[in-house]
Amino acid sequence: MRFYNYISSMNAGLILLGLIGIASAIGSSLWPEMFFKTVYFRLLLLLFFVNMALCTFNSIKKLVAGKKRILHNKRQMLRSICLIMLHSGIVLIIVGASLNSWWGHSVQLSILQGDTVEINRIIPVNTPFQVKLLDFSIPFNEDGSPAQYYSTLQVASSGQNELQQTISVNHPLTFAGVKFYQNSYGYLLNAGAEDGETSKDLLVQDGDWISFESTRRTVKVFKYIPHFDPSLGMQTKSLEPKNPRVIYTVYEGEHMLGVGTAPFKERIKIDEQTYITFAQVRPYSILTVKTDPGMPLTAAGGILLMLGISIVLLMPRKKPNRSQSDKEDIAS
Numbered sequence: 001m002r003f004y005n006y007i008s009s010m011n012a013g014l015i016l017l018g019l020i021g022i023a024s025a026i027g028s029s030l031w032p033e034m035f036f037k038t039v040y041f042r043l044l045l046l047l048f049f050v051n052m053a054l055c056t057f058n059s060i061k062k063l064v065a066g067k068k069r070i071l072h073n074k075r076q077m078l079r080s081i082c083l084i085m086l087h088s089g090i091v092l093i094i095v096g097a098s099l100n101s102w103w104g105h106s107v108q109l110s111i112l113q114g115d116t117v118e119i120n121r122i123i124p125v126n127t128p129f130q131v132k133l134l135d136f137s138i139p140f141n142e143d144g145s146p147a148q149y150y151s152t153l154q155v156a157s158s159g160q161n162e163l164q165q166t167i168s169v170n171h172p173l174t175f176a177g178v179k180f181y182q183n184s185y186g187y188l189l190n191a192g193a194e195d196g197e198t199s200k201d202l203l204v205q206d207g208d209w210i211s212f213e214s215t216r217r218t219v220k221v222f223k224y225i226p227h228f229d230p231s232l233g234m235q236t237k238s239l240e241p242k243n244p245r246v247i248y249t250v251y252e253g254e255h256m257l258g259v260g261t262a263p264f265k266e267r268i269k270i271d272e273q274t275y276i277t278f279a280q281v282r283p284y285s286i287l288t289v290k291t292d293p294g295m296p297l298t299a300a301g302g303i304l305l306m307l308g309i310s311i312v313l314l315m316p317r318k319k320p321n322r323s324q325s326d327k328e329d330i331a332s
Contacts, residue, residue, distance in 0.1 A: 008054035016048040036101055045101070049094040056087035078315065085308035092301025099294030106290035110186060112282060119178060123289055127176045129157040134164070136285045138185065144227060144238020149182050151285040181288040187224050189246065190279040194267075203282075215271040217257070222247040224281060228261065246278045 006012055023044060027035030035041060063080045105123045111133045120128040135152040148168050155163040155175050165173045173180040191202040196214040204210065210219040227237040228245035237243075246262045250270060262268050267277050 013051045052090045059083045082308045089301040089305030092297045096294030096298030104292045109287045112284045140240040144240040183288045184286040188282045192277045194275040220249045
C-alpha cells in the first residue's frame with residue numbers, strides 16, 4: 001500500500017516529469033535520431049503513464065466516494081472535474097507519444113521535379129502508393145531570401161491518380177495516414193563533359209568529381225553560388241539565382257592546378273580536347289515523410305489538459321472561510 005501511495009503521488013509524478021525533461025534535453029542534443037526510441041526513454045514514459053493513470057483513478061474514486069458532499073459544493077465539484085481532466089489529458093498525451101515512438105516513422109525524401117517515388121519502399125504503409133513531384137518553385141523576398149517553398153505533388157494508387165496538391169511550409173499533404181511536410185531544398189547541376197570524341201551528360205552536386213579518359217586531369221565541383229559577387233569570394237550575395245556561378249578546381253593527380261568560376265552554358269577547357277559545360281541548375285525538394293498514429297490521442301490530451309488548466313485559472317478566488325474538507329481536496 002505504501003508503494004502504491006508513492007507511485008501514484010504528485011511527488012513521484014513531478015520527479016518523473018523532471019527526469020523526462022532532462023533526458024529529452026540531453027538525448028535530443030546528442031542522439032536526435034534515436035534517443036526517443038531507446039528503452040530508457042520508453043521506460044520513463046511507462047512509469048509516468050502508470051503514475052498519471054493511478055492519479056486519474058484516485059481522482060475519479062474520490063469524486064465518486066464524496067459525490068453527495070461534492071454535488072452541494074459547486075466549486076469543489078468543478079475542481080475535482082478539472083483534476084480528472086488534467087490527469088486524463090496527460091495520460092492521453094503519453095499514450096499518443098508512445099504510439100508514435102513504437103509505430104511512427106519519419107524519413108527525409110529528396111525528390112527532383114518529374115521524379116516518382118514508391119512510398120512503401122521508404123516507409124511502412126498499409127496502402128502502397130506513389131508520389132510524383134510535378135513542380136517545385138521558390139518565390140524570393142526583395143532581399144533575395146526565400147519567401148516560401150512550394151511542391152506540387154501528385155498521389156497515385158493502383159495506377160489511378162488519387163490526389164494533387166501543392167504543399168508548403170506548415171501546409172502538409174495527408175494521404176492514407178502518411179503526411180508530407182515541405183522541409184527545405186537543395187541543388188543539382190546538369191553538366192556536359194567532352195572527352196576527345198566522346199561526350200556524356202552528368203548530374204552533379206557540390207563535392208563531386210569529374211574524371212576523363214584522355215587526360216589525368218580531374219575537376220572537382222567545389223560550390224554552386226546562386227548570386228556571385230567577386231568581392232564576397234565564396235559567399236553568395238543572396239539565395240536568389242541572379243548571377244549563378246559554379247566554383248570548380250582542376251587537379252592533375254593530387255596537384256591542384258587552379259580554381260575557376262564557370263557561368264552556365266559556357267564551354268570550359270580543361271585540357272586538350274577536354275571540356276566541361278555546366279548547363280543548368282536543378283533545385284530539388286526535400287520533404288519530411290512521416291506517420292504519427294498517436295497524433296489524435298495526443299491532440300485530444302492536449303485539449304483536455306489546456307481546458308483543465310484554463311478552468312482552474314479562471315475560477316474565482318477561494319473564500320477565506322473555506323472548510324477543512326475543501327483544503328484537503330485542493331491539496332489532493
